[in-house]
Amino acid sequence: MGVWAAGVLLALLPVAPGPDAGFVRAEGTRLTLEGRPYVMAGLNVYNAASDGNCWYPMALGRSLRQMRGNVIRVWFFQRLATKDGRRDWRALDRVLATARRHGVKVLPVLTDQWGKCEWSGYKGLSWYRGGYREVDPGGTVSYRDWVAEAVRRYRHDPTIAMWTLVNEAEAKPDGFSGCEPGAAEALRDFADDVGAVAKAASPAHLLTLGTMGGGQCGTAAHDYQSVYASPALDVCEYHDYHEPNQAMPGNEFDGLAVRLAQCRALGKPLFVGEAGIDPKATGGLRGRARAYAVKMSAQFAAGVVGFVVWGWCETGRKDGDAFVVRPGDPVLKVLERRVRRS
Template sequence: MTGRRTTALLLAAAVFGLAGCGAAESAKTLPPVPRVQATASGLTLDGRPWWPAGLNAYQLATDWSVNRGCGAEVDLDSFFGSLPVGSLTRFNAFQWLAIDKTTGALDFTGIDNVFRAAEAHRQLVIPVLAAQDGSCGDEIFKSSEWYDGGWRTVGPGSVLSYEDWVATAVPRWQDSPSLAMWELMGEPEPLTPFRSCTDTAGETLRTFVDDAGGLVRSLDDRHPITLGMIGGGQCGTAGPDYEFVGASPALDVLQYHDYGADGVPLPGDRYNGLALHIEQAERLRKPILVAEIGQYSGAGCVPVEERAREVAVKIDGQRAAGTAGALLWAFVPDPRPGECTYDIGPADPVRGVLRERNGTR
């Protein structure tokens, strides 16, 4: 074990006791096997084939009394209580949502509360540990240098490096029965500071996934690990690099993010389209989750009812083609019907589409 790794693990152990025990308090009574498993044929929940149709709800850990927030506060009990049992929700679990905005010290209240509410309503969540563009965090765009080792250093305004955040977050929440899988990074793209792509971008991203995912695996060898790959030809995952990165032994679930192809089940071209990525996932014997599906609705574009119909066509086609689930972008507690947005509010009809399609079989 390297000195850096030792430092990270010791820091994680020290931090684990701060700000309450959170979700870890119930660890003594948890089953030994995580509820979600990744297989060559898809995901399983409690041992049964599972095709989740759920939501992205990036704002869930916002707590204005503690952190800087990421959008509006959400009534967590109301949100999770509105979902069908065994639904899947993807949310931001960034380091900056665990920093007290007044003292600058670590405070896990916001993220802890998400896990507690999910557990109370028997829901499943994917915590996203960081984002490419730094949104709702340090606002620093992650360059190829960051992926090539910068993730081990503490950035401006942060308390921990990304490495140490992983070493803190994983032990803290790994025993939650609501944890579905870990997401290393949302929409990774190792660009140069000039936003260009190098010939070695795929290798850079693969090394990061091997190392950062390996750190997660060393701390929690039970839960699946995923990466928020867009799949549209981005730097590091374009063409064959998608399969090269996806082949990492530290990655269990592949992703695709679907925007700008309303009502089309399999968007994209033969070089970077969803159909190709499904084939790549099948060769790797790993499931592929369409973790973001975004379609505009509201004043100036389609009504919410039409969006719901088009989303139904899309996800039914994707499921038939071999995907492992679909998550829509994005739930907000305060939708803006007077604007054309991706907002999905509490009463949006597309939630009925998800309810009808989510679940085990």
């Protein structure tokens, strides 16, 4: 083959993407994708990787065709990737492959404060002080090693928008006691340690600790900023519940406006990882959709970079959660409009 012909052939071959192509980035207090501002709006679908071991097994492809938005937030726990004492990645792989086909980013969460869909229960202060290094009951490795294993496996997958270390992290002695001194220090040390593990496993992916942000043990008032100052954390997180008529929820010490100011001082973006409104508080589903629209408008204008509604439930499934969103819910159009506007 001549030089000219070889050059033509090479020009026609697809160009392999760079190692960081398609990854969501943090640039100051905003997110970007392929150099453009990126805004997240979507739904929590925590059981997307379930095969019956975390609520019901979901037909995710069908659900994604019914949903709106550009992200889903999903549990990626060790239990969901362990079968008969061995690692089985099929459920997690399937979530990412399905989301990729539908052009949706995923926000995987690596463990749960409350122990839902896991072998263990509530994670107390002692867990953050070192218990996370011990092998999980029923698991094959410790939580710390699970983070390294899972993040490394998907280090080249830009379908993942960012990793969350813990859903609703807080450092109380147990699920019933009050706060103790040292909670903030324990959370910060935990974030520094496990965050560094995650960053070593995948430098390209963003990372958040995963907090409610409403004054919980370890992140109350100024402690929130101290914890999120960890160099391993790229993005701050807040959860918005129980205030359907308040566009910017919370008080002067732990409200969303305070959290935005703290993260702005750190030069980091903030997103709302969970938001829930009971339709009974707004006169029904249409009223709830209007309340969500007001919240999103105010919060995005204030600097929030993402808003993820709790939580998806397929038609015909019974659930006692007042916050669930089902196919045909008016809030889906609100999410769709928000994505189109971004």
